Structure formats: C-alpha cells, structure tokens
Amino acid sequence: LSQLLFRDKSQPPVVFHFMPWVGSAAAYGQDPIKFFFDCRQKHGDVFTFVLLGRRVTVALGPGGNNFIMGGKHTVFSAEDIYTHITTPIFGKDVVYDCPNEVLMEQKKFVKFGLSTDNFRAYVGMIEEEVLGYMKSDSRFRIFQMNDINEWGSFDALKTMSEVTILTASRTLQGIEVRNHITKDYAQVYSDLDGGFTPLHFMFTNLPLESYRKRDAAHKKISDFYISIIRQRRENPGQEEEHDMIASLMNQKYRNGRALKDHEIAHIMIALLMAGQHTSSSTGSWSLLHIADRPDVADALFEEQVKHFRQPDGTWRTMEYEEIKDLPILDSVIRETLRIHPPIHSIMRAVREDIVVPRTLSAPSEDGQYIIPKGHVVMSSGAVSQVDPILWKNATEWDPSRWSDPEGVAAQAYKQYDDANGAKVDFGFGLVSKGTDSPYQPFGAGRHRCIGEQFAYLQLGTVITTVIRQVEMKLASGVPDPNYQTMITLPKKPRDILYRRRQFD
Ligand code: HEM
Secondary structure, eight states: OHHHHTOOTTSOOBOOOSSTTTBTHHHHHHOHHHHHHHHHHHHOSEEEEEETTEEEEEEOHHHHHHHHHTSOTTTEESHHHHHHHHHHHHOTTSTTSSOHHHHHHHHHHHHHHSOHHHHHHHHHHHHHHHHHHHHSSSSOOOTTOSOTTOOEEEEHHHHHHHHHHHHHIIIIIOHHHHHTOOHHHHHHHHHHHTTOSHHHHHOSOOOOHHHHHHHHHHHHHHHHHHHHHHHHHHOGGGGGOOSHHHHHHTOBOTTSOBOOHHHHHHHHHHHHHHHHHHHHHHHHHHHHHHHHOHHHHHHHHHHHHHHHBOTTSOBOOOOHHHHTTOHHHHHHHHHHHHHOOSOOOEEEEEOSOEEEESOOSSOOSOOEEEEOTTOEEEEOHHHHTTOTTTSTTTTSOOGGGGSOTTSHHHHHHHHHHHHHTSOOOOOTTOOOOSTTOSOOTTOOGGGOOSOHHHHHHHHHHHHHHHHHHEEEEESSOOOOEEOSSSSOEEOSOOEEEEEEOOOO
C-alpha cells in the first residue's frame, strides 16, 4: 500500500514488490522478457523496478531503445555501470577503464583490423578449423564414423563454444593463441570467465574464491599476450599476420602515441570476451533451429550446392564477398538473433536528472516523467524484437520473414512507421542501424558492436561447413532460454542428432 500511497507521480511508476531491497530480482532474473511485457501491460513503456537495492528504469519499444541508445554519453554512462565487472577481466586503460573518447579511438583501431582484406583470409581458416574439429577426438566427430547410417549426438552449446574459441583464435587472436589452446589453458579461460556472472555484476565485494581465480587468470593471459607482442617485435617477420595483434601494434592514438603493450593485451582480452559467448550462443541457437526445421536445413544445403559444389563432388571454399550474398544463410542468422539476442538488457547509469515522455510508442500528450540521477536505465532490444505489436507471429523462428518483400519483417517496419506517425526509412532487406530500430541485437549508437561483420562471417562459415557435411534433427524441441547467465543460452537438454550426409 505504501508503494501506492507514497508514489512520487513525477517519476515513473514503480513495479510492485514485497521485499524492499530485493525488489523484482526474482521475476526479472527468471524471465526478463516476460517480466517486461507484464510490466508494460500494467504501467506502459516506462517503469521503474527495484533490483537488489538499485532503481532500474526501463524504457521499452523502439522509442525506448532510441531514448537510451541514442542518449548523450555524458548523461547515460556505460562505463559507470560496467567498469566494476569488466576492468578486472579485461585489465586497465581499455574499454570502460578509460574516458569514453579513448574507447572510441580503441574501437576505431579494432575496426581497422576487421578489414575486408583480413576477412578474406579468415574464411578458409575457419572452414579448416571446423573440418579439423569434426575429425578430431571431440564430441563432434563425423569423419571417423564407419557406419554412415548411424546417428550420433552432440551438445549444441558445448560444441559451439569450442568451435568459436578455435575459429576466433585462429583468425582474430592469432596463431600463437591458437596453438596455445590446450586443456590447461581452457581452465585459465574458464577462471577468467568465472568473473563474468550476474553475481559479479550485482556485487563488487563478496568473499568469493572466483575473484582470486579471475585475477590470477587475468594476469596469466595478459602476460601471455604481452610476451607474444614482444616476440613479434623482436621477430618482425610475423607482421604480415592477418590478426588483430598485428593490426593493433601498428596503430596510434590521435596524439601520436602508439598503443602500449598492456593496452594491446587488454584490448585482445576484451575482444575475446565480447565475441566468445555472443557467437557461441548464436551459433548454438542457429544449429538448434536448423535441426528443428528440415525445410530450412534443405534450403541452406541447396544454397550451398548451387554456389559451391564442384562437378567432381568436392566443395569450394566460399569467398568472403560470396558469403554476404547468400540470402538463406543470412536470414537464418538474422532471425536467430531476433529471437535469441545474446544480450537481453542494455544498461546505462544516469548522471543527471532526465525527462522522458510517459508514452514512447506513439506521439502522445501524456506528459513526462523525471528519471533522477543515480537510476540505472535499461533498454531491451530483446523485447522490441519479439513485440507482437511490431512483428507477425512474433515469437516464431521464421527466417523467410527477412526475404519476403511483402513479408512480416517489412510489415513490422511499416507498422512501426504508422505507430510513430512518421516515415522511418528502414529500407527492405536492410536492417536499420538507427537507435530507434526495433531490431538491435548488436546494440545501437555510440556503444554499438563493432564485431557484427566478423560474427556473421564466423557463424556463416561454421554453419555452412557443418551443413555441407551432416544432416541434423532434434530428439526433443528447441530448448527454452536460460536467463541466469550474462548471455542468454539454450537450456539443457540441447543435444542435436546428426549423421554424415549421404550423396548419391
Ligand atoms: C558491443 C552484441 C560479437 C565486440 C556490443 C553491444 C551488443 C553486442 C548488444 C552493445 C553493448 C552496449 O551498448 O552496452 C554482440 C553480438 C555478437 C557480438 C550479438 C555476436 C553474435 C562481437 C565480437 C566482437 C565484439 C565478435 C569482437 C570482435 C564488441 C565491442 C563492443 C560491442 C568492442 C563495444 C562496446 C562499447 O562500445 O561499449 N556487442 N556482439 N562483439 N561488441 Fe559485440
């Protein structure tokens, strides 16, 4: 009752909760998407909930996305909210442990390394890694199968995590890192990763063994990168490498200063962390959905046959430019990221009082709320991406929506235009990168992801290499998402049945 009686009406409505400090942690933690839709029904696009002592104001829909992702970085701070979890993992002087202008320069350095020229070299490397993985003594071992009619099974997430680290290290991280991926080193990565959990996000000072392990792992990995950089300096022959270390070693800040060794090492760790769970999650969801939909699997396979199967029955490696021109593959990844964006909530800390329209989904006379300094604001592309107001059959995985000009993706955008009373030119076939786009798996605005093209290249090559070799099916349906990890992952059981493809 007190929550209703003493509500400050100039501020967004607060979601009802029984326990003062805990607030809505259970409902949000269990299923944030359901929680947000329920809250929207009661309170509209803008509301505040209590999350373990913090006041979090959510702004939903494309309007909410625009409000937060398009907000001024001096007011909506990413570093204030993320640095306590990322700095011990990445290290000093990079990403959120430096002024935002420096991060912008660092992102430019990385973009420079993610060049078309490098991408061209990566396709063959990724294909080779995946084929090698399928041959090796791992869970996913098709070439040693004697009986081609026998179905095997593999855990989608475990397999994709391994494939992702192998392919990312072979390409972006560099040959020294790739050659270092042994069982022992996997434990070090896993210790570092152990610092990237919702618990570590919410609390900074728990007596957890995982902090000690995380810090030791950071030191070990950082020292390893620094030793690679030094060896390369002493041995300049390696400079033709297409990897990110080589690229960063040649970059300079605007003031003319080259990157220090520890900055390069820490950027490399940040990239490893940024790409690992996001890509392995998307890869596993993609394979799970493909396995669940034989018609889509067939279409993907036919697309491959049409372009890359040679008269003698062997496969040709794709050119980077060709990958970008495969509509079925593209729509499979795009649709997977719509339903399963790895990051469901994007947060910023509010540094000044700000005003927000009470209704964001359409122009309205409803007035404004004040969001006080100190609140956390949250946007959720994961909600606008499955919003039934915007998408037909919103929660259905249907890649064809992206390739049909009269289809539901086009209609979603049209409805959004109509609802906003203004023409927003998304352009068919293009996904708007605007901060007001309903589709934001890679975020938007100043903090937008720079790994999108690499992720499409990596995922596209992995998926097609698998599809060329095996048929897949699911024993049970596509699993539910697990929201209890920082990145949304498929729950167990997530096994895919597979067997070697049989050719006439
Ligand atoms: C930022 C998603 C892969 C590097 C982001 C953001 C999202 C995202 C949502 C915005 C975060 C925010 O605004 O707070 C994804 C997804 C991926 C992926 C879905 C794969 C499917 C990668 C890869 C790399 C990478 C492979 C590196 C090669 C980054 C960087 C940022 C970023 C450097 C910028 C952070 C900032 O400016 O604050 N990503 N990412 N990401 N991502 Fe990715």
